[in-house]
Amino acid sequence: MNPITETIVEVAGGPCRVWEKGHGEPLGVLFGLGGCPRWSPFLELLAERRKVIVPSLPGFQGSGTQYRTLDGHLDWITATLDLLEAAELTGADIVGSSVAGMLCAEVAALVPASVRRLVLCDSYGIFDVQDPGGDVFALMPDDSVALQTNDLDKYKELFDARDEDDQVEWKISLFRANEAAARIIWPFGDRGLEKRLHRVRVPTLLLWGANDRVVPPSYMKRFAAHIAGPVKTKVIANAGHLSWLDQPKRSADAILNFLSSE
Amino acid sequence: MRIGNFNLMSYRHLPSDFSKTNESVWVNFDTKLLDPVLLCQDFSDTLDEHEYAASVGFDMLGMNEHHGNGYGLMPSPNLMAAALARRTRDAMLLVLGNSLALYNPPQRVAEEFAMLDCISGGRVIAGFPVGTPMDTCYVYGTNSSELRDRYYEAHDLIIAAWKNKEPFSFKGRFNQQRYVNITPRPVQDPHPPIWIPAGGSVETWRFCALHDYVYCYLTYFGYLSGEKIIKGYWDEMKDAGKPPNPFQAGIVQFVGVADSFDEALKLYSEPATYFFNNILHVNPRWTVAPGYITEATARAGIASQVQAAANRSVASQAQADTRHLEFREMVEKGFVIIGEPDQVAEKLRHVATSQNVGNILAMAQFGNMNSELARYNMKRIAQEVKPQIQDIFEKEWEHPNWPKPVNFAPRRADPR
Numbered sequence: 037m038n039p040i041t042e043t044i045v046e047v048a049g050g051p052c053r054v055w056e057k058g059h060g061e062p063l064g065v066l067f068g069l070g071g072c073p074r075w076s077p078f079l080e081l082l083a084e085r086r087k088v089i090v091p092s093l094p095g096f097q098g099s100g101t102q103y104r105t106l107d108g109h110l111d112w113i114t115a116t117l118d119l120l121e122a123a124e125l126t127g128a129d130i131v132g133s134s135v136a137g138m139l140c141a142e143v144a145a146l147v148p149a150s151v152r153r154l155v156l157c158d159s160y161g162i163f164d165v166q167d168p169g170g171d172v173f174a175l176m177p178d179d180s181v182a183l184q185t186n187d188l189d190k191y192k193e194l195f196d197a198r199d200e201d202d203q204v205e206w207k208i209s210l211f212r213a214n215e216a217a218a219r220i221i222w223p224f225g226d227r228g229l230e231k232r233l234h235r236v237r238v239p240t241l242l243l244w245g246a247n248d249r250v251v252p253p254s255y256m257k258r259f260a261a262h263i264a265g266p267v268k269t270k271v272i273a274n275a276g277h278l279s280w281l282d283q284p285k286r287s288a289d290a291i292l293n294f295l296s297s298e
Numbered sequence: 299m300r301i302g303n304f305n306l307m308s309y310r311h312l313p314s315d316f317s318k319t320n321e322s323v324w325v326n327f328d329t330k331l332l333d334p335v336l337l338c339q340d341f342s343d344t345l346d347e348h349e350y351a352a353s354v355g356f357d358m359l360g361m362n363e364h365h366g367n368g369y370g371l372m373p374s375p376n377l378m379a380a381a382l383a384r385r386t387r388d389a390m391l392l393v394l395g396n397s398l399a400l401y402n403p404p405q406r407v408a409e410e411f412a413m414l415d416c417i418s419g420g421r422v423i424a425g426f427p428v429g430t431p432m433d434t435c436y437v438y439g440t441n442s443s444e445l446r447d448r449y450y451e452a453h454d455l456i457i458a459a460w461k462n463k464e465p466f467s468f469k470g471r472f473n474q475q476r477y478v479n480i481t482p483r484p485v486q487d488p489h490p491p492i493w494i495p496a497g498g499s500v501e502t503w504r505f506c507a508l509h510d511y512v513y514c515y516l517t518y519f520g521y522l523s524g525e526k527i528i529k530g531y532w533d534e535m536k537d538a539g540k541p542p543n544p545f546q547a548g549i550v551q552f553v554g555v556a557d558s559f560d561e562a563l564k565l566y567s568e569p570a571t572y573f574f575n576n577i578l579h580v581n582p583r584w585t586v587a588p589g590y591i592t593e594a595t596a597r598a599g600i601a602s603q604v605q606a607a608a609n610r611s612v613a614s615q616a617q618a619d620t621r622h623l624e625f626r627e628m629v630e631k632g633f634v635i636i637g638e639p640d641q642v643a644e645k646l647r648h649v650a651t652s653q654n655v656g657n658i659l660a661m662a663q664f665g666n667m668n669s670e671l672a673r674y675n676m677k678r679i680a681q682e683v684k685p686q687i688q689d690i691f692e693k694e695w696e697h698p699n700w701p702k703p704v705n706f707a708p709r710r711a712d713p714r
Contacts, residue, residue, distance in 0.1 A: 101593075107444065107471045174325075174436065175583050204597070211596055215589035219443035222435075 040075055044098075045091070045122035048106060048115045053098020054123045055090040058083030063295070064091065064125040066116075068134025068160065069172060069184060069250070069277070071096035071213035073206075074194055078280040081288035086295075091123040093136060095216020097209050103216040109227040112220055113142045117150060126150055129295055133157040133280060134250075135217045138225060141259075145235035153298055154240045154265075155291050158248050158277045160225030162258050169250045173218055183249050186276040194281060225251075233262035241268045241294040245275030245282060268294055299650055299690040300697065302392055303351035303676060304360035304550055304659035307344050307378075308577045309368040310666040311336055322581035324367040324432040331368065340371070343669045345381050350673050351662070352382075352389035355680040358423065360392035360659050362495065364430070366437035369577050376410045383418035390701050391418055392659070394495045394514065395425020399445050400438050403473050404452030408459040408480050415484040420703040424490040425514070426453060430497075432580065435587035442587035446501065448472050460489035491699035493548065498527045499595045503534035510540070512657065512699045514548035518578060520632035521649040524549055528653045544650070545697040548657030551649060552664055554636040555678040562636035565671060567625040570634050573665030639682035647687050656691045 043054045055075065063086040065079065072079075072090055082088045094115055095103030106112050116139040120126055130151045132140030137159025144151040163169075170183045185191045197206035240263050244253045253271055260267045270290045275282040312331060313319070320328055348359045361378045364370035372378055379391045391414065396407045415422040428434070428449050435442040451470045458468065458478070465479035484490055493512040496502040506513040513531045517524045528549070532542060540546075552573075554566035628634045635645045646658060662679055663672035 104443070104447070107447075173442070173586070173588055176586065179583070208593065208597065211588075211593065215443045218588035219441060222441040222443065223439045 042098075043123075045119070047099075047118045047122055048094050048102045048111070050094060050100030050102025051098070052094060052100075052119055052122070053092045055079075056087065058085070058087045060086045062087045062089050062125060062128045064089050064120065064123065064128050064130045066091060066093060066130070066132045066136035066140060067096065068132075068136040068138075069214075069217050070195060070210070071216075073097050073209065076194055076281065076284065078284035078288055081284055082291065085292055086129075089123050089125055089128075091119045091125070093119060093139070093216065095219065096213045099212075101212070103212070103219060106219065109142075112139060113146065116140070116143050117147060120150060127152055129153045129155070131155040131157065131291060132159060134277060135160050135220050135225070137161065138221065138227075138229060141229055141233065141236060142227075144238060144240075145229075145232040148235065148237060151238055153295060154236065154238050155243060155294065156240065156259065157243045157287070158245055158251050158279055159242075159255075159259065160221050160251055161227075161229035162255055163224040163226035164255075164258070167252065167254055168224070169248070169252050169255075171224070172250055173222070184277045186245070186247055186274055186282040190281055191278070230258070230262055233259065234264050236263045237265045239266045239268075239294075239298040241270065241291065243270050243272065243279065243287060243290055245277055245279035246271045246273050247275060248277045248279065250277035266298070270294075299688050299692065300357045300545070300657045300700070301679075301684050301688065302358035302360045302390075302657070302659045303348060303356040303663075304392070304394075304661050305344060305348065305663050306362060306364070306370040306577075306661075307340070307372050308573065308665060309337075309371060310340060310668075312368060312572075312576045312666075316576045317579040320579065322584060323369050323577060323579045324430075324581075325436045325584045326581075327367050332371075337371070344663075345378065345385070347663055347669060347672050347676065348378075348382055349385050351676045351680065352386040354677045355684060356389060356660075356676070358390035358392045359386070360394055362394045362425070363397055363427070363433070365433045367432065369580070376414060379414050379422070380417060383414060383421070388421075390421050390423055392423045392493065393425050394423075394493060394516075394659075395427050397427050397429030397434055397438075397449075398452035398456065399440055399448035400429065400434060401452065403475060404455050405459055405475070405478060405480060407452070408456040409482075411490060412460070412480060412482050412484040415486055415490055416482050418703075419706050420485040420490075421701050422484070422486070422490040423493055423699070423701055425493050425495055426456075426511075427495045428499075428502075430585075431587040431590040432584045435590060436584055443589035444472070445587075445590060446592065450505075457489070460484060485704050486702055491701060493699065496527075496531075499592055500530065500534075500598050501592055501594060503531045504538075506531065506546070507534045507538040507540055510546070510698065512546055512548055514550075514657070514659070516550050518550075518574070518633065520634065521549060521551060521653060522632035525653065528655065532654060542654055543695050543698065544654045544656035544691045545695055545699065547653070547655045548659060549649065549653070549655050550659045550661060551646070552634040553642060553646070553660040553662055553675070553679055553683075554634060555639055555642050555675055555683060556636070557638060559637045559641060562638070563625065563629070566634065566636055566667075566675075569665035569667035569671075570628055571625055571665075574628060574633070577665060639678060640686070642679070643683045643686035646683065647690065650687065650690050656695070656697070
């Protein structure tokens with residue numbers, strides 16, 4: 037297996053990190069809440085079969101502070117399109133998790149040629165006041181993390197600074213990722229996506245943690261009802277909002293199976 | 299030295315076990331605890347107390363804006379100031395203030411302050427707070443990451459609306475208006491003095507230093523807790539090449555006057571413990587909106603006032619036996635300044651001179667204090683403390699941010 041290569045591309049007037057590993061057809065993976073602080077078992081499993089490309093959205097790890105110049109949903113969609121293009125992912129299979137799922141769904145709806153097949157993991161984008169998920173931004177940090185994951189040890193392994201990391205900058209990178217996520221979805225991640233989902237015509241997999249308490253699994257049906265393309269759904273047992281973190285093998289298998297079957 | 303009567307208008311009738319039985323006094327505050335009839339009385343009393351404070355000699359009357367809470371019941375301080383503008387003649391009206399990012403368009407702030415300035419004959423001080431995260435991000439739903447940029451843009455729009463004498467177009471990131479042309483104009487030319495209530499972010503030091511606004515430190519924990527923050531502001535002023543004019547800084551301070559220290563302990567213990575143990579009972583989860591604390595402030599390791607208060611509230615609850623802060627401790631730590639008039643004057647003199655602060659916003663009414671005690675306190679502060687300290691700084695410095703009232707005949711004849 038080849039090592040991870042890192043490229044810095046420019047998006048929205050600032051740097052964005054792009055990680056790449058593996059061979060074969062490119063598969064883009066975009067992370068949401070918390071971002072992608074390290075290469076993870078989930079990515080490793082995907083990279084065994086595909087060339088995995090992981091671009092960081094503005095504000096997330098490896099990017100600059102340009103996210104503070106993105107002032108609305110259209111700015112974020114534009115930045116996502118620019119990022120996919122810069123990472124040479126235009127027209128590729130795309131996995132979007134959480135906050136990034138919302139942006140990937142928008143991109144697939146508005147620029148159909150930008151995505152070949154779409155995987156949405158525990159995606160934001162729709163909010164029903166009668167069926168609300170938990171508010172990750174209205175909890176103390178430890179409680180917010182506990183809401184997002186079923187497996188605190190795995191979370192710490194990935195998200196906590198290690199001795200060799202710059203402790204201050206590591207904290208600041210999480211601070212920025214948290215702020216950028218809030219900037220994209222405050223107050224509850226609904227920018228009218230439901231009105232545009234009928235334009236998602238590509239094969240789509242909806243992958244949800246059975247214990248997602250942030251965007252409950254019931255939302256999977258709402259996405260499925262509006263997406264025009266062939267939709268498959270899969271619920272991952274023993275997984276929370278960060279289902280890829282809690283169950284990397286089951287998540288990666290579901291994605292790879294979907295991509296090989298469609 | 300300028301001395302104001304500052305009142306948050308906290309709810310005075312929370313149950314004694316409020317902090318044990320309720321999660322928070324803010325955001326998910328149980329509004330069923332508010333009795334509307336009692337509130338009619340409270341609004342009346344609060345306005346009466348301000349009028350009384352003006353009549354006994356306070357230089358200014360201060361009020362502020364909060365939402366969805368039992369801590370401060372004036373979502374529109376402008377309405378309070380409007381009532382007071384008609385019932386007072388000399389005291390300045392310190393509206394501290396309007397949370398700029400919450401008004402759409404922010405022109406509304408320029409207009410309402412202009413109206414108040416005209417109604418009061420030029421006695422308005424315009425406060426421009428960012429607002430607490432509870433008010434702005436959670437209750438009003440403003441994007442926490444955009445809040446400060448929206449605030450700065452609103453500021454620019456308001457100042458331009460006041461200064462431009464011709465219609466103009468405003469093209470901001472969040473506000474676009476083809477025709478800005480406000481009426482009325484403030485009577486103070488070009489606009490009322492601007493004071494910035496601050497909770498400790500480094501950006502606010504710079505903002506005040508850049509624009510020559512009064513930096514007004516709103517602390518619940520007295521002058522001792524403010525030392526580091528005020529010093530940060532003066533360092534910033536020095537770096538900006540600005541003179542250390544004490545009138546460019548203000549601080550809020552709980553004050554209680556009586557015949558003796560022991561008497562003051564007796565009189566003010568209950569309202570103070572009520573305030574610190576119930577009114578500040580904010581769940582800290584309502585203070586963590588991402589981006590509300592800026593990266594620069596986070597790097598500087600400064601917690602916001604509201605965060606500090608909320609964390610304290612939780613910490614005190616963690617200690618089951620001593621969950622209630624004792625009044626003596628509040629006095630020792632400087633949260634509350636009490637005593638006989640000479641003692642209080644001496645302590646306030648120390649606050650002013652040690653921190654170089656020329657505006658003291660005395661909280662003479664706090665917690666669940668009854669109106670009678672509030673008036674007693676106000677009268678003694680105004681007539682026995684204020685004369686001892688009012689000359690501080692006045693010979694050496696001009697106040698660059700004090701209103702300039704105009705002469706007019708406010709009431710030609712009794713309209714009745």
